[in-house]
Amino acid sequence: MGSAQPVEPEQANTCGGNKVLNSCGYSLPSASKSRGNVTNHKLPQTIAVAGAGLLGRLLAWQLQRAGINITLFEAGSFTPDAPPTIRAAAFTAAGMVAPLSEAVVSDEGVYRMGIFALQQWPTWIAQLPATGEPLFFNNGSLVVAHQQDTSELEQFERELGFVLPGCAGYQHLDQHDIHQLEPDLHSHFHSGLFLTEEGHVNNREFLRLLGDEIINQGITVRTHTPVDVFPGKVVTEKGEEHFDLVIDCRGLGAKQQLRNLRGVRGETLHVETREIHLQRPVRLMHPRYQLYVVPKPNHRFIIGATQIESEDRSPVTIQSNLELSSALYTLSPAFAEARIIEMDSNLRPAFMDNLPRVNSQDGLISANGLFRHGYLLAPAVVENVLAHIFRKPEPIFSDLLNQH
Numbered sequence: 001m002g003s004a005q006p007v008e009p010e011q012a013n014t015c016g017g018n019k020v021l022n023s024c025g026y027s028l029p030s031a032s033k034s035r036g037n038v039t040n041h042k043l044p045q046t047i048a049v050a051g052a053g054l055l056g057r058l059l060a061w062q063l064q065r066a067g068i069n070i071t072l073f074e075a076g077s078f079t080p081d082a083p084p085t086i087r088a089a090a091f092t093a094a095g096m097v098a099p100l101s102e103a104v105v106s107d108e109g110v111y112r113m114g115i116f117a118l119q120q121w122p123t124w125i126a127q128l129p130a131t132g133e134p135l136f137f138n139n140g141s142l143v144v145a146h147q148q149d150t151s152e153l154e155q156f157e158r159e160l161g162f163v164l165p166g167c168a169g170y171q172h173l174d175q176h177d178i179h180q181l182e183p184d185l186h187s188h189f190h191s192g193l194f195l196t197e198e199g200h201v202n203n204r205e206f207l208r209l210l211g212d213e214i215i216n217q218g219i220t221v222r223t224h225t226p227v228d229v230f231p232g233k234v235v236t237e238k239g240e241e242h243f244d245l246v247i248d249c250r251g252l253g254a255k256q257q258l259r260n261l262r263g264v265r266g267e268t269l270h271v272e273t274r275e276i277h278l279q280r281p282v283r284l285m286h287p288r289y290q291l292y293v294v295p296k297p298n299h300r301f302i303i304g305a306t307q308i309e310s311e312d313r314s315p316v317t318i319q320s321n322l323e324l325s326s327a328l329y330t331l332s333p334a335f336a337e338a339r340i341i342e343m344d345s346n347l348r349p350a351f352m353d354n355l356p357r358v359n360s361q362d363g364l365i366s367a368n369g370l371f372r373h374g375y376l377l378a379p380a381v382v383e384n385v386l387a388h389i390f391r392k393p394e395p396i397f398s399d400l401l402n403q404h
């Protein structure tokens with residue numbers, strides 16, 4: 001396995017006090033930056049959280065743990081398996097936490113927040129009651145291309161080097177290395193990259209367990225209750241309700257109020273097969289469509305995802321199904337016998353620059369725009385919101401989340 005170029009450590013970033021540098025020369029910030037003693041500041045006693053998707057659940061949970069009285073409002077159902085009328089994008093997501101791959105399509109700030117996520121997910125998961133079911137996997141990810149598409153792989157690496165100069169968070173793989181890492185992949189892959197700093201969340205199970213924990217904590221959960229949000233109050237169809245603070249986590253549901261928020265359609269297939277085992281997500285670089293396969297428990301895999309500039313929430317199209325299925329088949333012919341158990345589509349909430357924002361004013365905090373980076377960026381966004389609530393002088397990642 002050949003290594004990438006030796007790293008020239010970058011200057012440590014400014015969002016954490018920890019001096020440990022990762023393989024790309026970045027320091028790993030500490031979540032404790034967003035907590036700690038609060039002096040001369042009265043904490044809110046009652047908080048309404050609007051939206052029980054990814055951000056809403058995480059924030060409601062962490063704030064109730066801090067002793068604040070939380071009411072969680074959700075327009076739809078609370079359970080992932082309920083009929084998908086309007087449900088959180090969090091349930092459709094593949095759950096990848098992929099700082100390197102996503103840096104290529106965004107920027108260095110996304111990478112910085114992403115490496116924070118790799119340390120924060122295990123910390124959060126350890127705070128949930130243990131079930132024996134693994135919820136976070138830190139096995140890296142694999143990027144491969146067919147021989148005729150090697151230039152796509154080379155371009156991916158060039159872009160990675162452009163966004164993160166000198167980064168050593170990946171290794172070059174030859175055919176033998178690929179077989180060692182993922183023996184069930186098709187033997188015709190001659191070159192690839194092993195992105196060591198990537199992981200994935202067993203996200204539907206995580207959301208389910210977090211939902212149970214939210215109920216057990218005694219948080220008031222109001223499902224099928226869409227709200228409008230204002231500083232210090234929410235408005236339901238029955239009238240106004242007042243709180244010390246409102247946190248808007250409605251994702252695309254906040255579109256009426258947040259300028260430039262849009263939905264970006266994404267479609268996935270869920271398949272089941274015992275014929276193939278993968279230890280980690282695999283991405284296929286292709287000139288026309290890029291595909292990833294994420295292994296899930298019980299011999300299941302999520303294949304995704306299309307990215308279409310449309311707010312159409314209708315079911316998966318034949319074209320998307322064909323593209324995803326045929327690309328999947330080229331990863332391994334063993335997928336031919338896999339059973340399609342679900343097709344899912346949803347909208348990613350995104351601002352025009354596809355970067356997230358946290359906007360804090362008296363009585364109202366809004367956190368939105370996680371685009372295709374919900375699991376990647378939720379740790380940074382949640383800790384930033386908490387830092388605002390606890391009035392920390394330098395909220396974590398404020399240079400990336402609060403400067404818009």
Ligand SMILES: Cc1cc2nc3c(=O)[nH]c(=O)nc-3n(C[C@H](O)[C@H](O)[C@H](O)COP(=O)(O)OP(=O)(O)OC[C@H]3O[C@@H](n4cnc5c(N)ncnc54)[C@H](O)[C@@H]3O)c2cc1C
Nearest residue numbers: 051053055075089090094096227251253266373374375376
């Ligand atoms: C196909 C696809 C694949 C993806 N894969 C990944 C991935 O691998 N890794 C990754 O990091 N990210 C991924 N994402 C992105 C991720 O799902 C989103 O970024 C994330 O879910 C956004 O979180 P959120 O809490 O802001 O919004 P959501 O998770 O969408 O939650 C918003 C919630 O607010 C509720 N709501 C809306 N309006 C109202 C209202 N008026 N009142 C009350 N409640 C309301 C909604 O019903 C919903 O429950 C993917 C997304 C898609 C669509």
